[in-house]
Amino acid sequence: MIVRILGEGQLHVDDSAAHELNELDVKLEAAVERNDESSFRPVLDELLARVRAIGRPVEPAALEPSELILPGEGATMEDVRKLLAGDGLIPG
């Protein structure tokens, strides 16, 4: 599957990693729901590090949508809320 890290681009990630990434994602979601910035940050960092470690960059000219999209490095919970509200994502 293709995973995008916002601000960094797309990566091919083996489907077998889905379970592992999903576990981290569940923690991330819990942090967002609890409004718990202090546990949000380390989980996001871990998730990003894992995806970068196991992913292979997608060739830049590829026109394929991503199955999963991760907030970028340094994103706050506020940024994630805005992303989920979908405001101003796509120009034009």
Added chain:
Amino acid sequence: MSVMKRVSMMFRAKTNKVLDRMEDPRETLDYSYQTQLELLQKVRRGVADVATSRKRVELQMNQLQQSSDKLDRQARDALSVGREDLARDALTRKAGLQSQLNELNTQYTTLQGEEERLTGASQRLQAKVESFRTKKETIKATYTAAEAQTRINEAFTGISEEMGDVGLAIQRAEDKTEQMRARAGALDELMASGAIDDMISGPRDDIQLELDRMGASHDVDAELARLKGELGQGSAPRQIEASAASADGAAPGTAAREVRAEEDGQAAPAPPPAQPQAGDGT
């Protein structure tokens, strides 16, 4: 539902909204391509803007660094003439500058990061726009409107996600540069008004004035000692001096000490003269 999945669905929903508005998909290919080119222009301008801000911060850092180096030199000069009070003053001001410099350094790193990020985004978008252009021409040439629909959707979905990502990156960089610009502007104003100069070196650079004054009086002392040495050695001048000194009721060596004492009284604890004085017994 998972955060990663939800974010990707938000991107997809946006794309679908745009696709739904299209009437003749083939016509909208050109329109979309135009939008992509505009975004590419925008991200390139963004890179240039961030670079400008970064250079401005760099310039300010250089100016403050020069001032800091100057204060450092002044502290050394002050210590070498035994003025620990002046040296302390210079180092205190240097510490104030150093904290400004540290803040600028953080700003610089942030801007550098944004610049790299945007440059990468610009390159990725450029590759995808190029790929979209090729695909668009193929689709227009080969397929009927009905057949084209699916292929257009694929190409459009692929690129619009990238456009969304780039759009966010530009937004982020704009926010950052705006903050930095405001701070840099405030610092420039402070520098122009001389307030920073005053903070660095006091009104009219009082530390330097004091050092210059001391340097000048040190030179005068040395010159005086040299002259006295010369006069003390020659036989004819000694007679003249001796008669002049006896008129004053004092020996030449004593006269020299008196001049020295007078000087010392004015300029706090000055170091002993470098050259041995006639009659000083050294």
